[in-house]
Amino acid sequence: MSPDMAPDKLGQLILSVGTEQFGETLQDWLDAVCVFDNIGILAFFQGRPPRVFYTHARTSRVFDRIDSQYVGGAYLLDPFFGLHQSKAPAGLYRLSDVAPDQFQRNEYFKSYYRNTTLTDELAFFCSPAPGVSITVCIGRDETTGSRFSTKDREGATRIAPVVNALVCRNWGDLRSEENTTPPDVAGDLRQRLEQDKGIALSGRQSEVALLVLKGHSSISIGLTLGISPQTVKVIRKQLYKKCQISSQGELYYLIAPYLSGQSD
Known part of the structure; x- marks a missing residue:
């Protein structure tokens, strides 16, 4: 044009x-x-x-x-x-x-x-x-x-x-929910995994899981959470062990149904 x-x-x-x-x-x-x-x-x-x-x-x-x-x-x-x-x-x-x-x-x-x-x-x-x-x-x-x-x-x-x-x-008349506090995605994920799969993640493990799925490296996760990359690697290893998985791909397909609000 x-x-x-x-x-x-x-x-x-x-x-x-x-x-x-x-x-x-x-x-x-x-x-x-x-x-x-x-x-x-x-x-x-x-x-x-x-x-x-x-x-x-x-x-x-x-x-x-x-x-x-x-x-x-x-x-x-x-x-x-x-x-x-x-x-x-x-x-x-x-x-x-x-x-x-x-x-x-x-x-x-x-x-x-x-x-x-x-x-x-x-x-x-x-x-x-x-x-x-x-x-x-x-x-x-x-x-x-x-x-x-x-x-x-x-x-x-x-x-x-x-x-x-x-x-x-x-779109100035759009409104969010009455409570505009950001949702606790990591907390909700942690709760649902324990209820449905018996996987009891710690708060930090669930935070790391979401950051991994978003595409953050260990260095980037460390900067985001204020911890060392080595600590991130330890948490990630513990996360994979609890979930009985060995790759990011497996983590994605385990968690994706919970992100969409659909689980087995």
Whole structure:
């Protein structure tokens, strides 16, 4: 789309605030100022699964399992959900900049993310209300097989305040649960594993388990929890022994059903 159409598209977007056409008109304007293959708009909340507002892609694989696998629990391992958990400031974020150091080696990446064919993602991120965050993700996938250039990112950064302001205005009435205290994912996991599998993890072991699944190395886990990498390795060894497993892949398939709220 020609950049000359951008002002008209922006005007249409402003007029669409508060209507069902907002997602589509946002895509139309972004098409005039950015180059991307797909777009997804979703909201994160405290204590309940995310809500998908809008998706569009030229290849169906990108969002093929977003409602079943991603919303069902895989989102808990998504680096962009991590922005919500950490109450990151509004802005533009690149997946590779916020992902853990071993993200591309973890099972979430291998079993879910790789199948989307995504090669790069930029997320416009804002929080229109307490306990609520919205991401407008534009991505590159197998359609072009390319990544965003420095120029692409700089352009997206310049328009991020406009995107986020309009998103906040459009979805400003969203509310999280009355109790906006972040859910204790590690604690819930620990409780359910003991109830269903008889696996009694310590609090630290359950924390390490989640960080491993998110793609953190022992060094990164140590920095996150304020302990030494050697201590992390000891905890990880104890974790695997209690779960009677020997790999990250086995850990993922043991825990994934509990992330999705479904267990045997």
